[in-house]
Amino acid sequence: MSEMDYWYGCIERVCVVDEGKDSGQPKIWIYVRWYYRAEDVKWYDTSIANRMKRRELLDSDECDYIHFASIDGMVKVAYVDENMATYDETEDREDPASRLFTRFDLEVKIVQDEGRRPRAVGVTLRGASECACDGCPDRAYDDEYEQRYCDRCERWMHLRCLARVAEKLKSELIHALFEATCDDKELLRCITKPIARGGVHKTFGNGNEAMKVSDAWKCLKRGEDVRGWDEDVNTYALWPEAEEALYYRCPNCKQHWV
Ligand SMILES: [Zn+2]
Ligand SMILES: [Zn+2]
Structure with a gap:
């Protein structure tokens, strides 16, 4: 599996229902806030997906309970503040695009039809820095342009x-x-x-x-x-x-x- 085949989420809460001391089968649920990869967001908005870098994740507000056994491991995700000129470099002094990073928030519209699981129906990007110039035709940052x-x-x-x-x-x-x-x-x-x-x-x-x-x-x-x-x-x-x-x-x- 490649790095971007995984789903990534930020652990918000750990809910231990049963430590499993007697049963030997612990029941532990993890409440996660999902990151969206370009792969995930492209179903809702291709213009967002097309601008994302290979290791970029969007910090969504979609949360879910998952079983602890479905977690494969822990990774570091670098946070980049779009309104600043500086960023945290990786240990080998590369910029954050050389590892997993996130710079935008994603608001996910969820609907729940009767008797069915909640599902995402749309997304809105938040926290992107916008060009300060009057009449800018496309305020979002596209790193093809200086x-x-x-x-x-x-x-x-x-x-x-x-x-x-x-x-x-x-x-x-x-x-x-x-x-x-x-x-x-x-x-x-x-x-x-x-x-x-x-x-x-x-x-x-x-x-x-x-x-x-x-x-x-x-x-x-x-x-x-x-x-x-x-x-x-x-x-x-x-x-x-x-x-x-x-x-x-x-x-x-x-x-x-x-
Ligand atoms: Zn100024
Ligand atoms: Zn502009």
């Missing part, structure tokens, strides 16, 4: 929407914000890279690395010694290396650059 992050607003927006609605900022202007304080060329290069995900930046983007660089920058501004700032930073994630990035003024706060 998004930028405003640290002040804690929101993501499509690069293609920014190009349409936001004020474009010259790279000299962005560099000027840092140049006077920073004579470390590589730090200057990294701090002037926008926080991005999708496209070449992959599903979870460069947020973790960008935030480490931002911390180094804050230290530098306070006059602290930041030598060795890049020891723990994968500067390659702050892509593209040589090319100038396109910068925009965040259309939501109209203050930060993205």
Whole structure:
């Protein structure tokens, strides 16, 4: 069986009806909240299923009692907060898409016809971050397309929407914000890279690395010694290396650059 052939659920409660001391047959029921795989959600909404990554699970509100003997094992599911730029890396410093992870909630509509088991008839996705740009044609995140992050607003927006609605900022202007304080060329290069995900930046983007660089920058501004700032930073994630990035003024706060 492959990893995605299993059903996954979060254990909410363990109900011991009979420990089985006398009978030798314990009766233990487990109350679980189901995760939906792309495989499960495709029957209700293919547009959600098509956007899901291979190891992605949706945290549904559908609960059920299952017999304890039907549990095969325990796994870790990484939770990703869609409204943040950062995420928990796996132990080998991969992004969460390299293991089981969940980032959206799923509301499941259940009906129960007389004398029959309750069944799901529809689903609604909750908790997806929505592009902050006016007139965005498709607010959901599709990791084929680049998004930028405003640290002040804690929101993501499509690069293609920014190009349409936001004020474009010259790279000299962005560099000027840092140049006077920073004579470390590589730090200057990294701090002037926008926080991005999708496209070449992959599903979870460069947020973790960008935030480490931002911390180094804050230290530098306070006059602290930041030598060795890049020891723990994968500067390659702050892509593209040589090319100038396109910068925009965040259309939501109209203050930060993205
Ligand atoms: Zn958009
Ligand atoms: Zn903003």
